[in-house]
Amino acid sequence: MTEQGVRWSADQVLALAPDAASRKAGSKLGAAGPWSEAGSSDEGTVWGLCKGSGSKPYRTVIDIADSTGPAYKCSCPSRKFPCKHALGLLLLWAGEDGAVPRGEAPDWAEEWIEGRRKRADDKRAAGASGSPSPGDPEAARRRAERRAEWITAGATELEQRLADLLRGGLASAEQSGYGLWEETAARMVDAQAPGLAARVRELGAIPSSGPGWPVRLLEECALLHLLDQGWLRRDGLPDGLAATVRSRIGLPASADGAPVRDRWLVLAQYDTADSRLTTRRIWLHGTGTGRTVLLLSYGAAGRAPELALPVGLALDAEVSAYPGAGQSRVALGERFAPAEPTGFRPPGVDVARAVAGYGEALRDDPWLESRPVTLERVVPVPDGDGWQLADADGESALPLTPAAGSRAGLWRLVALSGGAPVTVFGECGHLGFSPLTAWPDGPGEAVTLC
Amino acid sequence: MTTALLGTARRAPADVPAGRDAPTALLDAAAVETVRRRAGMRAGRAAARLEPAAPDPRPALPPAAARRLTMLLADRPGAGGGRRGTAPDLMELLPQWLAAANGHGYAAPPQALPALLDAARGRTDLRPAVLAFAGPRALWLARLNTDWRFALRAAPGGGAALPGPEEPERVRELWEEGLFAERVALLSALRARDAAAARDLLATTWAAERAEDRLMFLDSLRAGLCEADEPFLEAALADRSRNVRSTAAELLSSLPGSALAGRMAERAGACVAVDHTYGAPTIVVEAPHECDAGMERDGVVAKAPAGRGERSWWLGQLVEAAPLGTWPGRLGGRTPEEIVALPVADDWRDELHAAWCRAAVRQRDPSWSRALLGTPAAPEAGGPGAVSLAERAKLLSTLEAPERAEWVAGFISVHGLSEAFQLLGVCTVPWAGPLGGAVVDALNIARDAGSYPWSFSGVMGLAERCLDPAEAVRLEALTAVPDEPEDAAPGAGGYWSESFQRLLTTLRLRATMQSELTPP
Incomplete structure (x- = not known):
């Protein structure tokens, strides 16, 4: 050192x-x-x-x-x-x-x-000598069962509401506004299904989100319906998918995957905030395993979460995965050395491969919004009101998400490129690509875009 | 979709499997369709690609300097604020940093360009340096983002190269069809390269221009003014617009060899003479009795502002426009110093000296400026006299930098800092040794006098930016909190210490910035 x-x-x-x-x-x-x-x-x-x-x-x-x-x-x-x-x-x-x-x-x-x-x-x-007292396993099991019953009741009620909505027609959703959804979301919170509650709350914003909203509303209702059905029939699902359903519903899980030690490169760190919580997402890339994993940490509204890993550093540490098929979330375990700057860059793929990758990931988790991917040799190109990332050596292109198009990071990306190919790490999903970090074509440090 | 929009109650979906009610069946189908659509997404076709930015051949910044730039740009106004404390004001250092980086000829890191352009957008004074540093890629970016349009405006011809004198066709086309701003830019650019061509271009359309446009165009001839411009300016003295006439007269009077200057010299000379009848030689002034048509044509404004006598008003204008070179001959072969030292009869002294000051500034005459400034230690230099501080600052700007610094240093050591702000503003950065020493001493004296440092915040701010970083050593001792004398303002000592500390920190930072930018 x-x-x-x-x-x-x-x-x-x-x-x-x-x-x-x-x-x-x-x-x-x-x-x-x-x-x-x-x-x-x-x-x-x-x-x-x-x-x-x-x-x-x-x-x-x-x-x-x-x-x-x-x-x-x-x-x-x-x-x-x-x-x-x-x-x-x-x-x-x-x-x-x-x-x-x-x-x-x-x-x-x-x-x-x-x-x-x-x-x-x-x-x-x-920690090594003995895990904290597990409490009464019988009581814990009873608690879990009771909660499952509440969630089942909530999911059934939600199914009823969705059916009512479809019976009356989505057109009526425009008039009913937020109130209906807020109330339903509160019911889901009561049912201890925060994942359902968050999805329901988002439904409320769709009718005012501009042209094409009925299609988006139907899609989200359908996915919510799928999640309800997944929960109600979880016993018939394969283990991995059942775990995914549980985590999407919002049941707490512990990161009990086998610890993986690697040199983890910090690819991106960004915060999103709502009225109650600041959520920090940190993407790590294992230089040995080639895996890309997500660390989540939380802070009270308006305050930054404590864990901070600057982009471009690599840390020698263990991570353990949370359960669920197609989930990239991990918990950070022991760290063996202080984080150090590294020149390592994640290997990238072309645009077509990135899009296909998201499609494949939906097999494991149909509710997946986006998937982390590194695009290699792409050029930012303006396309109408938005921007896209186009293969430098091909004709394929991937639009940037509307949100990414209005961030200051977009201009750093465009400036870094100057019309030449760059390597970009970001989240690729059904809304498009959200760039988070970029590297110039030649030598140069990582540039954060978020 | 239609079914979903209207509701299954109004419109039954096509095929409902047995055992499912219609809405649920619709949701089932929609879920399948949604996941299928998302999974089956394909990459789109690439839109038309951008022309890549022109390469920037300049070397990249040293890593430490690149980090410093990030920090300077992080300190944008609006974040935080409040009392300044001991920390340096980083945004104020950006201009210096840019000047040094441009001096070394470094290329800007591309990812810093958006922040640089944003900074320049809010501060017009930063624009030239930012755009020079940002290089061709900034113009490339500015074409993509309307927020940064100013970069294209500032770059001549909206980023596209302006036609030069070697392309007369394009010059003519742009001149006749361009927007006003483009035409001004074209004229100034042409003037800088070929003064005569610019004047000839202006003459082609002169008669047809609007009065306010004529004024602007005429003003752009100020750069590179020469004898050859005289006929054109002489013709402009007969212009319909009074502002155009007076600008033309002003330009002509800056040409000591012009016919107008000669006429003015004659008129002014007739009013001022040396009289020996008083015992000691004395200047006597006989102000003009009328403002005739010839004077008016030569730019003299006949109507005096309220509260001023007509005759002294006319005299002031005549003396201001007359070439200073005629006075020694007219007043008995005396040097400017001797002329300024002569007594003036009948209270004309202030009027006459003020007019000479304006003339010295307009004609950029250092020997007259020196004579009119006098010695900095003279008692009247500090107070309001014939020559105001603003005028002194202007006179100083005609002197060479070392002489300027020396004069201001002398002024400060005698008169203190309270009047010095304007004078310091015209000194070159970094301040020369004696000047820096005088400022630090004066600040020290002000502190001992027990006043608060914010009475001197202007000078402090200037010192942070302009003092030579080598002075830092001398400042060390001043950062201690002194014992408070009884008559001092309460708490002033602590604030002074804080101010000096900020000064010291800023100087150190500036020294570091310079060394970071020095190529290894």
């Missing part, structure tokens, strides 16, 4: 920021001025004193090598996490040669690191 090897890029550091204001404040502190006694160690610790408005400087320590992602400690009163001082220190460390020299950690930094590492070791030891 050389010093050059572990240094991150400014983009990667800024990706850790919880919000735009922190990003800005951190950028300002990413210069030598306010810092003194800054240093770093071979074990992946960075520390420094930051002069603030008070008489005593703030003490900032960051542990990059921690197995659960970078950990921060700062004596400032900010409740943001990481605070601007931690971001600034990391930027300083990432940016300037010699600004953060190698050295011995001062006592105050060493103390915290030792404490952390010890706690982590204790936890690991505890």
